[in-house]
Amino acid sequence: MKAHASACLALALAAAGAAAGDAHRGARLYEARCGGCHGVDEHRVGPKHRGVFGRRAGSAAGFAYSPALAASTLVWNETTLARWLADPEATIPGQAMGYRVDDARDRADLIAYLRGL
Numbered sequence: 001m002k003a004h005a006s007a008c009l010a011l012a013l014a015a016a017g018a019a020a021g022d023a024h025r026g027a028r029l030y031e032a033r034c035g036g037c038h039g040v041d042e043h044r045v046g047p048k049h050r051g052v053f054g055r056r057a058g059s060a061a062g063f064a065y066s067p068a069l070a071a072s073t074l075v076w077n078e079t080t081l082a083r084w085l086a087d088p089e090a091t092i093p094g095q096a097m098g099y100r101v102d103d104a105r106d107r108a109d110l111i112a113y114l115r116g117l
């Protein structure tokens with residue numbers, strides 16, 4: 001599985017010129033690391049993610065956000081998502097997501113995936 005992921009990454013980098021994240025790898029990371037709490041089209045422990053890119057933080061209809069996220073005026077884009085995934089609490093103090101992504105490559109690939117939802 002690791003070998004397959006690197007092969008995918010190498011192919012995607014060759015095709016995309018290495019700058020942007022790899023959405024294909026991001027999809028696999030999402031399933032493994034975010035899917036326990038998030039769904040693309042349904043709220044779980046965390047809010048659904050369809051359309052999250054470009055949306056104001058804490059604004060998916062029907063999800064009971066923490067007061068901190070609900071009051072945030074951040075808009076989700078490459079920069080804000082990268083900050084959030086690296087350290088949610090530093091990005092929006094008082095938020096309720098107890099998870100972070102330490103690897104910058106993983107963050108970039110996850111963001112490339114979220115962007116396409």
Ligand code: HEC
Nearest residue numbers: 033034037045046047057058060065066069095096097099
């Ligand atoms: C342990 C459960 C959990 C995991 C794992 C988790 N999240 Fe979350 N996430 C949450 C919760 C809960 C919230 C809402 C936080 C709040 O209301 O303060 C949230 C909020 C978010 C938001 C803000 C969405 C919005 O509508 O404003 C994004 C973006 C996000 N998560 C991305 C991710 C990604 C990407 C992953 C995987 C790397 C991930 N999360 C893993 C629980 C989780």
